[in-house]
Amino acid sequence: MENPELLQIENLTVHYGKDTALQIEHPISIRKGDRVGIIGANGAGKTTLIKSILRLVNYQGSIHTNLTMEQIATHMQFNEYTDTMPTRYIMEAILQTKISQDKKLQELISYFEFEDCLRKKYSKLSGGQKQRFTIIMVMMQDAPLTFYDEVTSGLDFETRQKLVEKMVSWYKNKDSSLCIVSHYYEELEHLANKLLILDKGHVIDYGKKDELFQKYCGRAVIILNYSKEKETVFQNYEKLASPAHLIALSCETEEKEKEIIELLLKHNMDYTRSSSDIEIIYTNAKERYSKQNSI
Amino acid sequence: MKENKRKTVSLSMITYELRNVTGNPFVHIFGIGLPIFFLFIITRIVVSNLQDTSLIKTASTSVFLGISTIIPMAMILMGYSVIQSQDLEKGIPERLQLFGIKQHITICNRIISELIFLSAAIILYFIVGIIFMDLQTPVISGIIIYIFCILIFSTICFILGHAIATLLRKFSLTYCIVMLLYFVFMIFGGMMGITYENMSAPMQAVAKLLPVTYFNKDFYTIWTGKSYNFVPMLQSYLFLGAISGVLLFIALKKDRRKGNLS
Numbered sequence: 087m088e089n090p091e092l093l094q095i096e097n098l099t100v101h102y103g104k105d106t107a108l109q110i111e112h113p114i115s116i117r118k119g120d121r122v123g124i125i126g127a128n129g130a131g132k133t134t135l136i137k138s139i140l141r142l143v144n145y146q147g148s149i150h151t152n153l154t155m156e157q158i159a160t161h162m163q164f165n166e167y168t169d170t171m172p173t174r175y176i177m178e179a180i181l182q183t184k185i186s187q188d189k190k191l192q193e194l195i196s197y198f199e200f201e202d203c204l205r206k207k208y209s210k211l212s213g214g215q216k217q218r219f220t221i222i223m224v225m226m227q228d229a230p231l232t233f234y235d236e237v238t239s240g241l242d243f244e245t246r247q248k249l250v251e252k253m254v255s256w257y258k259n260k261d262s263s264l265c266i267v268s269h270y271y272e273e274l275e276h277l278a279n280k281l282l283i284l285d286k287g288h289v290i291d292y293g294k295k296d297e298l299f300q301k302y303c304g305r306a307v308i309i310l311n312y313s314k315e316k317e318t319v320f321q322n323y324e325k326l327a328s329p330a331h332l333i334a335l336s337c338e339t340e341e342k343e344k345e346i347i348e349l350l351l352k353h354n355m356d357y358t359r360s361s362s363d364i365e366i367i368y369t370n371a372k373e374r375y376s377k378q379n380s381i
Numbered sequence: 382m383k384e385n386k387r388k389t390v391s392l393s394m395i396t397y398e399l400r401n402v403t404g405n406p407f408v409h410i411f412g413i414g415l416p417i418f419f420l421f422i423i424t425r426i427v428v429s430n431l432q433d434t435s436l437i438k439t440a441s442t443s444v445f446l447g448i449s450t451i452i453p454m455a456m457i458l459m460g461y462s463v464i465q466s467q468d469l470e471k472g473i474p475e476r477l478q479l480f481g482i483k484q485h486i487t488i489c490n491r492i493i494s495e496l497i498f499l500s501a502a503i504i505l506y507f508i509v510g511i512i513f514m515d516l517q518t519p520v521i522s523g524i525i526i527y528i529f530c531i532l533i534f535s536t537i538c539f540i541l542g543h544a545i546a547t548l549l550r551k552f553s554l555t556y557c558i559v560m561l562l563y564f565v566f567m568i569f570g571g572m573m574g575i576t577y578e579n580m581s582a583p584m585q586a587v588a589k590l591l592p593v594t595y596f597n598k599d600f601y602t603i604w605t606g607k608s609y610n611f612v613p614m615l616q617s618y619l620f621l622g623a624i625s626g627v628l629l630f631i632a633l634k635k636d637r638r639k640g641n642l643s
Contacts, residue, residue: 140479156388156481166471170404170464171397179397180480182388223480 089118092231092263093139098147100134100287107134108287110147116231116263123278123295124267125368130284132267133163136233159229163236163267165220167208173219174204181226194222198252214245221249225256235267250276271364281364283371290375299362302326302370306337308346309358309366319353320346326366327373334366388482390489398487398494402456405464412456413502417509419572420448424514439601442517445510446527446604447572447597452502453535454566454593457495459559462542465491466555469546492539499535520606527604530618534592537622544628547636571597592617 093116100108108131116122124132137143139151140160167176177191178184185191185204195201198218203211211219217237224232237253238246254276257264266277274281281298283290291298303326310316310333320335323346328334337343343359350357360366388394402408424444428437468474474484510516519527542559549555564573569584570593571577577588577598588594595614602609 142475160479162476162479164472165476166473167476168401168404168468168473171400175397175400179393180477180482182391182393227480 091115091117093151096148098145100138100143100145106287107131110289114292118263119261120263120280121278122265122280122282123274124282126284131287132284133235136235153231157229159224159227159232161220161224161234161237169207169209172205173208180223194225198222213240231263233265274364285372290371295362298367302367304336304338306361307366308335327369394490395493398490402494402498405460407463408456408460412452416448416451416506438515438517441514443601445514445516446600450593450596453538454563456499457535458538458542459563461495462546462555462559465546466552469550470552519604523604523606537625540629541625544632547632566593570594590617590620
C-alpha cells in the first residue's frame, strides 16, 4: 500500500512576464516519506516549482495539499536575516523558544556545531555557518514536508560533504518528506529516493530513482573518466549518453558486465560501477526527451 | 500529523523587533541625539533674541513641544522605513513568512516595538527638558492632547514609512525619499529658521496641511489650556493620514500582484 499523499500538482503553469518558467502537464504527487531530488540545469524551473508550492509566485493550475503553510518547512537558496543582533536572538524569536530551556534545539545546535556562532551577527558567519543556521531552524520545525533549495551551493567540498552527512543521518529514521534541489548529484545519491527531472520548465520524468535508472540506463552502468585509449578499447561496446568527461558503458547482463570488467583489469583502467547514478540517469533522460520532442 | 505552532504577536517577537529598532544607529543619532541637541541650540538662539524676559518660559516651551516631533519623524518615518526597505531588499519578511510568521503579524510586532522605543525616547526627551529647560507646567488636558497627538502623528509616520518602503523596496531610494520628507516637514513645520508667520502664502498653504506645524506654532496654547480652534489641526491629521493610507493601499496592492503574501 502506498503512503498517504501530501501534495498533488496538476496542470501547473508559471509565467514570468511573457516567458513560461514552468509548465507541468501530468500530475505529480509527493507522498509521506518521499525524498525527492529535484534536478535540472539552471532555468529548468526548480526554484519556481518550490515558490509555486509556497505561494510565493502567481501560477495557474492546481496545487492540492491538506498541509497548512506552517506544516511546510523551507530552506531557500538565499536566506537573509537582520544584522542588528546576534543570531541567538533571531533563532529564539523565530522559533519562539529559549535555547537554554529547549533540549531539542540545544541538541540541534550541538549536532551542527553552531554554539560559537550564536554570539555572532548573521553577516559575520561563513557560508557554511549561514546554511547551518537556517537548517537548524528548518529542522526545528519538524514539518511533514521540507524543501531544501541548493542547500550546499557556494560551499567548499569538505563543508558540503560534512553538511550532507549530517542531514542524511538526521533524517535517517524519520518519515518526513523532503524535496531537495541540488546540482550536486552525489548529495542526492544519499538523500533522495525519487527524482523529478526538469528541463526548460518541463518535466522530463518523475519517479523512483531505481525505476528511472532501469528505464534509462538498464541493469547497471560502468563509468570511466574519458580518454582516447578507453574510447578505442570500448569502441564496440554499447554506451549510454554521458557528460563529455565520462564514458558510460551499459551492462545489460551480468555476463556483459564481467566481460567489461575483465577488459578494464587487463588494461589496468579505473572505473566506477553503479546501478543508481543520477548524473547518468539525468543525461539519458534528457537525451531521450530531446529526441522524442525533436529539440 | 504534527501541527506547528501558528505564530502570532508575542513577547519574544516584540523583543526581537525592539532589538531590531535599537540596533539601528539612525534612530539613536536622529531620533534621540538630534532632538536634544536642537532643543538646546534653538532654545538658546530664541531666548537670546528675546527682549522681554517674561516670555522665556513661553518660548522655551514652544520650542520644546515643536522639536519633540522630530522624534517620531526620525525614529519612525526615517528609521523604520530605512530598516523595512533594507529587510525587503534582502527578502527578510519573505524568509520570516516561510517560518510561519505572517507579514501582518510582523507589522503588528513592529508597531508595538516602535511605539515602546518611541515612548522611551519621548520620556528621555521630557526628562532632559524638565531638568535643563525652563518649561511651562501643562494643564492635564494639555498633556493628554499632546500624548494623543504625538501617538497619532507617529502612527501616520509609520503608515507613510511602511508605504514608501513597500513601494520602493530599495534602501537607497527609500532613504532618499524619507530624508527629503523629513526636511520638508521640518522646514514647513517652522523648525529650520523660518517661522510660519514669515513664510510666503504658498508656503503657508503647504504648512497648514502638516501636523508638525501645529506642534510648533500652536501647541503652547493647548499645553496651557487656553481656548483653541482644533479644526485646522484636525484637518492636517486627516490630510496626512489620508495620503499615507492611499499610499499604503497602493503599496499593498502592488505587493499582492507580485505574489508576495501579506
